[in-house]
Amino acid sequence: MNVLRFFALLFLSLLAGRNAEIKLSLRPTGLFAAAKIRLFGLLPVKTEASLRPVYPLGWVLRVGGLPPRVLKKREKKGRTARFPLRALRIKRLAASGVVGIRGEPHLTALLCGALNALSSMASSALAPENASAFIEPDFAQSVFALNVEGMFCLYPAKILAEALKKEN
Numbered sequence: 001m002n003v004l005r006f007f008a009l010l011f012l013s014l015l016a017g018r019n020a021e022i023k024l025s026l027r028p029t030g031l032f033a034a035a036k037i038r039l040f041g042l043l044p045v046k047t048e049a050s051l052r053p054v055y056p057l058g059w060v061l062r063v064g065g066l067p068p069r070v071l072k073k074r075e076k077k078g079r080t081a082r083f084p085l086r087a088l089r090i091k092r093l094a095a096s097g098v099v100g101i102r103g104e105p106h107l108t109a110l111l112c113g114a115l116n117a118l119s120s121m122a123s124s125a126l127a128p129e130n131a132s133a134f135i136e137p138d139f140a141q142s143v144f145a146l147n148v149e150g151m152f153c154l155y156p157a158k159i160l161a162e163a164l165k166k167e168n
Helices: 002-015 105-126 156-167
Strands: 018-027 030-039 043-054 058-063 069-071 088-100 131-137 143-154
Antiparallel strands (some): 018 143, 058 069, 088 143
């Protein structure tokens, strides 16, 4: 009887969405990401990743406490799996950043205005009800930093259904 309850709970957890929080930071030194998801609504699982350019190797990927890996260009073999976008719902999205070009205030203002327009359009298209975006100009120094924080809901049952559909 306990085994039946376990599989019923597992099946229900596949049907229900899983909320995950994600933070992305884009800097000239690379891309940094952190994610947190709660398994069965109780156990928090956190992970961090970074992707940095290293000359002449290419890109170095570091995930959690694992040793760094150099990413190589892959050849496409056979078919590739696609992530079904229906399985992902964005609940909250907030983008902020700082842009500046030292000694060029008019270019800083122009770039900041263009990035504000693009970021607000992108955030409202992805999460229309809970989206915010603001890029701040910095006229004193040359700087580029972009931070994105959000929460999304992932539906594992939809991913499983798509995978089973592709197998047939």
